[in-house]
Amino acid sequence: xxxxxxxxxxxxxxxxxxxxxxxxxxxxxxxxxxxxxxxxxxxxxxxxxxxxxxxxxxxxxxxxxxxxxxxxxxxxxxxxxxxxxxxxxxxxxxxxxxxxxxxxxxxxxxxxxxxxxxxxxxxxxxxxxxxxxxxxxxxxxxxxxxxxxxxxxxxxxxxxxxxxxxxxxxxxxxxxxxxxxxxxxxxxxxxxxxxxxxxxxxxxxxxxxxxxxxxxxxxxxxxxxxxxxxxxxxxxxxxxxxxxxxxxxxxxxxxxxxxxxxxxxxxxxxxxxxxxxxxxxxxxx
Amino acid sequence: xxxxxxxxxxxxxxxxxxxxxxxxxxxxxxxxxxxxxxxxxxxxxxxxxxxxxxxxxxxxxxxxxxxxxxxxxxxxxxxxxxxxxxxxxxxxxxxxxxxxxxxxxxxxxxxxxxxxxxxxxxxxxxxxxxxxxxxxxxxxxxxxxxxxxxxxxxxxxxxxxxxxxxxxxxxxxxxxxxxxxxxxxxxxxxxxxxxxxxxxxxxxxxxxxxxxxxxxxxxxxxxxxxxxxxxxxxxxxxxxxxxxxxxxxxxxxxxxx
Amino acid sequence: xxxxxxxxxxxxxxxxxxxxxxxxxxxxxxxxxxxxxxxxxxxxxxxxxxxxxxxxxxxxxxxxxxxxxxxxxxxxxxxxxxxxxxxxxxxxxxxxxxxxxxxxxxxxxxxxxxxxxxxxxxxxxxxxxxxxxxxxxxxxxxxxxxxxxxxxxxxxxxxxxxxxxxxxxxxxxxxxxxxxxxxxxxxxxxxxxxxxxxxxxxxxxxxxxxxxxxxxxxxxxxxxxxxxxxxxxxxxxxxxxxxxxxxxxxxxxxxxxxxxxxxxxxxxxxxxxxxxxxxxxxxxxxxxxxxxxxxxxxxxxxxxxxxxxxxxxxxxxxxxxxxxxxxxxxxxxx
Ligand SMILES: Nc1ncnc2c1ncn2[C@@H]1O[C@H](COP(=O)(O)OP(=O)(O)O)[C@@H](O)[C@H]1O
Ligand SMILES: [Mg+2]
Numbered sequence: 001x002x003x004x005x006x007x008x009x010x011x012x013x014x015x016x017x018x019x020x021x022x023x024x025x026x027x028x029x030x031x032x033x034x035x036x037x038x039x040x041x042x043x044x045x046x047x048x049x050x051x052x053x054x055x056x057x058x059x060x061x062x063x064x065x066x067x068x069x070x071x072x073x074x075x076x077x078x079x080x081x082x083x084x085x086x087x088x089x090x091x092x093x094x095x096x097x098x099x100x101x102x103x104x105x106x107x108x109x110x111x112x113x114x115x116x117x118x119x120x121x122x123x124x125x126x127x128x129x130x131x132x133x134x135x136x137x138x139x140x141x142x143x144x145x146x147x148x149x150x151x152x153x154x155x156x157x158x159x160x161x162x163x164x165x166x167x168x169x170x171x172x173x174x175x176x177x178x179x180x181x182x183x184x185x186x187x188x189x190x191x192x193x194x195x196x197x198x199x200x201x202x203x204x205x206x207x208x209x210x211x212x213x214x215x216x217x218x219x220x221x222x223x224x225x226x227x228x229x230x231x232x233x234x235x236x237x238x239x240x241x242x243x244x245x246x247x248x249x250x251x252x253x254x255x256x257x258x259x260x261x262x263x264x265x266x267x268x269x270x271x272x273x274x275x276x277x278x279x280x281x282x283x284x285x
Numbered sequence: 286x287x288x289x290x291x292x293x294x295x296x297x298x299x300x301x302x303x304x305x306x307x308x309x310x311x312x313x314x315x316x317x318x319x320x321x322x323x324x325x326x327x328x329x330x331x332x333x334x335x336x337x338x339x340x341x342x343x344x345x346x347x348x349x350x351x352x353x354x355x356x357x358x359x360x361x362x363x364x365x366x367x368x369x370x371x372x373x374x375x376x377x378x379x380x381x382x383x384x385x386x387x388x389x390x391x392x393x394x395x396x397x398x399x400x401x402x403x404x405x406x407x408x409x410x411x412x413x414x415x416x417x418x419x420x421x422x423x424x425x426x427x428x429x430x431x432x433x434x435x436x437x438x439x440x441x442x443x444x445x446x447x448x449x450x451x452x453x454x455x456x457x458x459x460x461x462x463x464x465x466x467x468x469x470x471x472x473x474x475x476x477x478x479x480x481x482x483x484x485x486x487x488x489x490x491x492x493x494x495x496x497x498x499x500x501x502x503x504x505x506x507x508x509x510x511x512x513x514x515x516x517x518x519x520x521x522x523x524x525x526x527x528x529x530x531x532x533x534x535x536x537x538x539x540x541x542x
Numbered sequence: 543x544x545x546x547x548x549x550x551x552x553x554x555x556x557x558x559x560x561x562x563x564x565x566x567x568x569x570x571x572x573x574x575x576x577x578x579x580x581x582x583x584x585x586x587x588x589x590x591x592x593x594x595x596x597x598x599x600x601x602x603x604x605x606x607x608x609x610x611x612x613x614x615x616x617x618x619x620x621x622x623x624x625x626x627x628x629x630x631x632x633x634x635x636x637x638x639x640x641x642x643x644x645x646x647x648x649x650x651x652x653x654x655x656x657x658x659x660x661x662x663x664x665x666x667x668x669x670x671x672x673x674x675x676x677x678x679x680x681x682x683x684x685x686x687x688x689x690x691x692x693x694x695x696x697x698x699x700x701x702x703x704x705x706x707x708x709x710x711x712x713x714x715x716x717x718x719x720x721x722x723x724x725x726x727x728x729x730x731x732x733x734x735x736x737x738x739x740x741x742x743x744x745x746x747x748x749x750x751x752x753x754x755x756x757x758x759x760x761x762x763x764x765x766x767x768x769x770x771x772x773x774x775x776x777x778x779x780x781x782x783x784x785x786x787x788x789x790x791x792x793x794x795x796x797x798x799x800x801x802x803x804x805x806x807x808x809x810x811x812x813x814x815x816x817x818x819x820x821x822x823x824x825x826x827x828x829x830x831x832x833x834x835x836x837x838x839x840x841x842x843x844x845x846x847x848x849x850x851x852x853x854x855x856x857x858x859x860x861x862x863x864x865x866x867x868x869x870x871x872x873x874x875x876x
Contacts, residue, residue, distance in 0.1 A: 376751065391758075
């Protein structure tokens with residue numbers, strides 16, 4: 001029983017990091033109407049960012065701001081390479097253009113690093129509470145996620161720029177009419193979304209070993225999370241991530257790990273068909 | 286004698302918005318029934334309920350005596366019910382004739398493809414698109430796209446036609462043309478339920494009018510009676526220009542039978 | 543046979559009477575004859591791969607080009623077909639033709655069932671769902687002991703004797719694959735010329751409007767998904783019979799279905815001859831890159847760059863470009 005309880009708590013901690021990745025994906029989707037299939041590469045880039053920076057002597061958690069800024073710049077670049085020209089075109093086109101960039105990034109990555117397993121050792125004392133022990137990395141990852149999510153919330157709801165982003169997400173045409181520079185806002189949102197994905201990748205890499213091909217699995221998790229939490233809803237994404245973490249926490253003691261992805265996929269399809277607007281999305285007008 | 290289409294206590298909400306509330310009326314065989322009401326009154330939503338795009342929360346729909354409540358749109362089409370959209374929905378990459386062929390192939394007659402061509406061409410010619418048969422829909426003007434909406438619906442050879450603001454956004458010449466087309470449709474025996482904001486047009490075309498306000502029926506009757514109904518004028522008072530047009534439109538109706 | 547109204551355009555003459563029917567026949571003949579001249583085994587192997595690519599792309603095009611649904615995981619049909627065929631030829635000892643036909647029918651049926659569920663998803667959700675289907679099937683097969691789990695199934699090469707020995711068998715498999723490719727092209731053509739195809743194209747343009755016009759969208763999409771599974775499954779059977787071995791990582795390799803997408807976009811989505819042009823050029827390019835030491839590791843990178851350039855600058859592919867350049871060609875080359 002105690003094993004299960006610990007597993008659930010740990011699931012919530014890890015799930016919040018999945019939620020962070022999904023926030024990046026859903027932000028881009030909500031604002032630009034583009035389903036960013038470079039999301040998986042962005043997560044992997046965050047993982048390798050941590051690996052490369054720590055190997056040059058940067059302390060693990062000091063890489064976070066670097067990856068945040070780097071991810072934002074890379075996101076801007078990606079927007080101009082593969083998204084800008086397909087904005088407003090049929091969804092097929094943005095799916096394929098981001099998919100193709102993903103192929104290139106993963107292909108180049110595997111050419112350099114192969115598909116070997118990487119592990120970044122992060123030394124943090126674990127925390128004991130009553131009979132339970134939780135790894136410090138898991139707790140710190142959840143705390144940092146909460147902090148970033150809080151900053152994002154404040155940014156989107158309290159600042160001029162954040163409000164502009166939300167206005168464009170609501171109605172791009174109307175936003176343009178009132179003088180919001182939509183192209184800048186779109187690229188900004190894309191950069192921000194990629195930065196969030198990168199940071200979540202970095203945090204995940206402090207928890208688990210990873211390979212260059214880990215992106216696909218985490219990308220699928222992000223989609224499951226979005227489906228659980230409702231499209232274009234960053235707060236929902238955080239809740240969805242926690243829900244997914246719970247599911248993983250509950251299932252891992254009973255299943256071989258190789259089935260996790262399949263279970264998540266089945267969950268994805270069932271939830272989508274039963275609740276097209278998201279399971280946790282508030283039912284409002 | 287049952288009516289062609291009977292609505293019985295239809296309701297539909299979107300979250301907290303009650304778009305249609307307990308609406309009942311009937312469309313008689315062969316008539317043109319006008320549906321008017323301020324923006325957001327629930328007119329388009331009603332069309333979506335009738336042709337199965339939305340499932341009503343409650344209430345029943347009968348078409349030619351048959352209960353079609355909750356029937357999906359593609360089956361409703363087979364029963365002989367076709368519609369146009371307020372916001373045009375052309376099949377962009379397909380030509381005018383191909384658009385109409387979709388209507389002909391999958392409409393009431395369920396024609397095989399080889400036979401659909403003639404029906405499709407006839408429908409396109411009927412609305413005045415004879416010069417545009419091979420033009421891709423994306424390249425039509427807005428007036429052309431409105432005509433295409435109508436042609437596609439006609440190609441289905443419907444018994445009842447739902448027209449959602451087919452005159453909106455057209456210039457006076459185009460409006461006159463479209464009104465002529467609608468008159469000729471009635472002569473062909475097609476029953477029409479039409480939403481229109483252009484009072485003059487709807488007052489002169491309709492045999493009867495139903496007025497919708499906040500999802501409820503406000504009034505129902507002959508155009509002249511509707512135009513002088515204080516409750517209707519009251520509903521339009523937020524928009525004095527429309528209210529004035531409402532009264533002028535009924536005057537027109539008497540001049541042009 | 544004299545259907546159609548008086549003066550009815552050639553467009554609606556019986557399929558066999560249209561020039562395009564014979565253009566497809568010409569393509570098939572070229573594939574069949576080219577390696578026979580001079581008994582060129584190397585050319586045959588290259589064309590065999592091209593035929594597989596064209597088969598995958600052409601069938602995928604029914605979903606992607608006609609109905610507008612991106613299927614990233616179409617390789618699952620190929621892999622499952624391979625598995626069913628190899629399994630049936632193994633211990634139950636079925637002959638090749640019976641095994642591939644049952645594999646095709648079985649996978650098609652499975653696709654119909656899957657399709658009725660997964661096709662309720664739209665756009666990106668569907669695209670991701672298809673990746674998920676492939677992942678799920680791969681995970682299942684890797685744990686499925688009757689099919690050898692993750693180590694797969696080997697066939698005895700004795701089986702080649704039934705086709706006249708290994709050398710002759712390779713030729714027979716090649717001709718069968720070319721036939722499957724030909725059938726794929728005719729299937730695409732028949733669908734596009736039919737009422738069913740008209741409905742699919744309408745779905746691809748605007749699914750809601752199509753439904754309002756009376757197109758039974760759910761049924762049509764599921765049928766298209768199922769139809770697009772049949773011939774790839776047979777091709778999978780032949781392909782894996784050729785190597786007398788199948789394992790999950792080869793059978794469900796997403797690289798293959800990704801390349802099929804690149805081929806469709808390169809040739810021109812929604813066209814019939816597009817996948818042929820795309821498949822041929824892609825295979826040529828690949829063959830050329832593989833011989834170059836630096837590029838052989840970058841197959842997917844090259845595919846990605848190619849896809850990106852097409853999407854950004856030539857969204858209609860080669861056929862779109864040709865049709866734009868010479869509009870009259872539209873009537874001859876579909
Ligand atoms: N798909 C929908 N989702 C949510 N609300 C809707 C939807 N369609 C219509 N509404 C709401 O229902 C009400 C009636 O809209 P509509 O039927 O379009 O009005 P009308 O056609 O009379 O102008 C409006 O308040 C509108 O915002
Ligand atoms: Mg309306």
